[in-house]
Amino acid sequence: MYGGRKLAHTFGLFSVLFGVWLILSGFFTPFFLVMGVGCSVFAIFLAMRMEVIDHEAYPFHLTGSLLAYLPWLFWQVVLSNIDVARKILHPRLPISPVLTWVPAGQKSDLVTVIHANSITLTPGTVATAVEHGRIQVHCLTPENLAELEAGVLDRRVTALESGHQ
Amino acid sequence: MIFITLVAVILGMGITLVRAIAGPTIFDRILAVNVANTQTVLLIAVLGFLTERPDFIDLSLVYALISFVGTLAALKYFTHGHLGDSP
Amino acid sequence: MSLVAEYLSWPFLIAGSFFLLVGAIGVLRMPDFFTRLHPAGLVDTLGAGFIVVGLMCEAGFSQTSLKLLLIPVFLFFTTPTANHAVSHAALADGVKPWTRQKENDSS
Numbered sequence: 001m002y003g004g005r006k007l008a009h010t011f012g013l014f015s016v017l018f019g020v021w022l023i024l025s026g027f028f029t030p031f032f033l034v035m036g037v038g039c040s041v042f043a044i045f046l047a048m049r050m051e052v053i054d055h056e057a058y059p060f061h062l063t064g065s066l067l068a069y070l071p072w073l074f075w076q077v078v079l080s081n082i083d084v085a086r087k088i089l090h091p092r093l094p095i096s097p098v099l100t101w102v103p104a105g106q107k108s109d110l111v112t113v114i115h116a117n118s119i120t121l122t123p124g125t126v127a128t129a130v131e132h133g134r135i136q137v138h139c140l141t142p143e144n145l146a147e148l149e150a151g152v153l154d155r156r157v158t159a160l161e162s163g164h165q
Numbered sequence: 166m167i168f169i170t171l172v173a174v175i176l177g178m179g180i181t182l183v184r185a186i187a188g189p190t191i192f193d194r195i196l197a198v199n200v201a202n203t204q205t206v207l208l209i210a211v212l213g214f215l216t217e218r219p220d221f222i223d224l225s226l227v228y229a230l231i232s233f234v235g236t237l238a239a240l241k242y243f244t245h246g247h248l249g250d251s252p
Numbered sequence: 253m254s255l256v257a258e259y260l261s262w263p264f265l266i267a268g269s270f271f272l273l274v275g276a277i278g279v280l281r282m283p284d285f286f287t288r289l290h291p292a293g294l295v296d297t298l299g300a301g302f303i304v305v306g307l308m309c310e311a312g313f314s315q316t317s318l319k320l321l322l323i324p325v326f327l328f329f330t331t332p333t334a335n336h337a338v339s340h341a342a343l344a345d346g347v348k349p350w351t352r353q354k355e356n357d358s359s
Contacts, residue, residue: 023322024223026315081271081298084290088278096352097287120332123293126286127332128339138286138339138349166262167310170303173269177276177295184280184288192285192342199334200279200292204272206323207303214307222319229323233330237337244341 009053014040062110065160072156077122084123084140095141101134102148105158115157119148171211178204191243195236202232254312261309268302275299284350285342289335296331300324 021036022028047053087094106112116127116135124144129136139145148154178201185197206225213221242248271294278291301324308317 020322023315023318024226077297081294084278084294085271085274088274088281088291088294093281093283095282095287097349098351099286099349116336117332120335121293121297121328123290123297126289126293126339127336128286128343136343138289140287140290166258166265167307170265170269170306173273174303177272180273180276180280190285190342190347192338192345192347193288196285196288196292196335196338197279199338200275200295203296203300203327203331204276206327207268207272207300210307210320210323211303214310219311219316219319222316222323226319226322226326229326229330233326233334236334240337240341244345 006053010044010048013047013053014044017043062160069156069160073118073121076153080122080124080144087140097138097140098142098145099128099136099138100145101136102145103151103154104130104133104135105154106161108161111157111161114160115154118153118157167211167215171208171215174204174208174211178208195240195243198239199232199236202228202236206232257309257312261306264302264306264309268299268304268306271295271302272299285347286339286349289339292335293331296327300327 017040018036021039025032025036044053104112104115106115112130112135116130119125119127119135119137124140125148126138127135128138137145137148139148181197181201181204185194185201188194188197206229209221209225209228213219213225238248275291275293275295278294279288282288282291304320304324308320311317311320
């Protein structure tokens with residue numbers, strides 16, 4: 001069981017590496033294809049020696065729910081970008097930053113990190129520290145903090161974990 | 166139009182580098198240089214389109230990856246005082 | 253056809269340049285280190301994203317546009333990591349976050 005999942009992770013990593021090779025090379029002659037397979041296998045050999053091939057290296061069990069989550073995150077990023085741009089260009093600079101902890105209801109480390117990275121990617125909020133069950137955030141205005149404490153992002157990321165997206 | 170983008174990117178780099186020179190703490194400087202790195206990636210890509218040499222995209226990809234490692238290395242050096250495991 | 257693609261790329265390039273310049277101005281204008289993290293995110297997300305999309309319109313559907321797509325993908329993974337590392341190190345080093353209240357007290 002465990003060996004089969006490890007094989008699946010290795011194959012997932014191989015397809016990603018070889019896909020990037022194909023994009024960057026652009027040649028489909030046998031020589032370049034063989035070189036690409038060789039380089040990918042060598043990189044996988046190095047990753048096996050470092051023992052970093054697991055569900056965190058290539059989280060393909062999340063792929064389906066990530067496809068639904070990422071467009072929503074992108075739209076949030078666009079909205080908050082416009083908001084922060086307006087604040088920067090405002091002559092009085094209407095900011096009053098706060099630094100507090102917000103709860104993070106995710107169980108696994110991987111999904112908690114996705115939560116923290118989503119907070120950082122959204123301008124107006126930056127995650128500065130992550131502990132079990134909570135994330136320290138720095139917000140540009142109290143409105144940004146209130147938006148986070150409403151917990152929409154938290155619920156979305158938790159749904160990612162349970163796969164009910 | 167690409168030329169206007171090029172001018173905007175260079176102008177943005179100039180503004181950011183003022184902060185890198187003026188920044189009171191070392192973290193301000195690292196942050197400003199990190200932003201300038203992103204702008205350099207875009208500058209190389211835009212320059213490649215302006216001179217019609219698509220090979221420049223490869224250079225900007227390599228720069229994106231190396232600047233990330235460079236930021237982390239500079240940060241580690243300034244917070245720990247060394248780069249390796251040496252005592 | 254190529255002319256249409258060129259016109260299509262204009263709004264993206266202008267929007268990208270706008271967000272990039274606003275982010276740079278924000279990095280210069282904000283009062284302390286932690287508030288400067290937010291404009292930095294502006295440059296890394298929409299500034300880079302819009303300029304790359306504009307360049308992809310110019311390139312059309314080719315290998316070049318696929319390579320261009322890799323730039324935001326890399327930035328998507330590296331930016332939060334670098335920003336988190338810098339802010340965490342600053343907090344550990346004892347940099348005090350600036351607040352509006354403190355300024356009112358001192359002035």
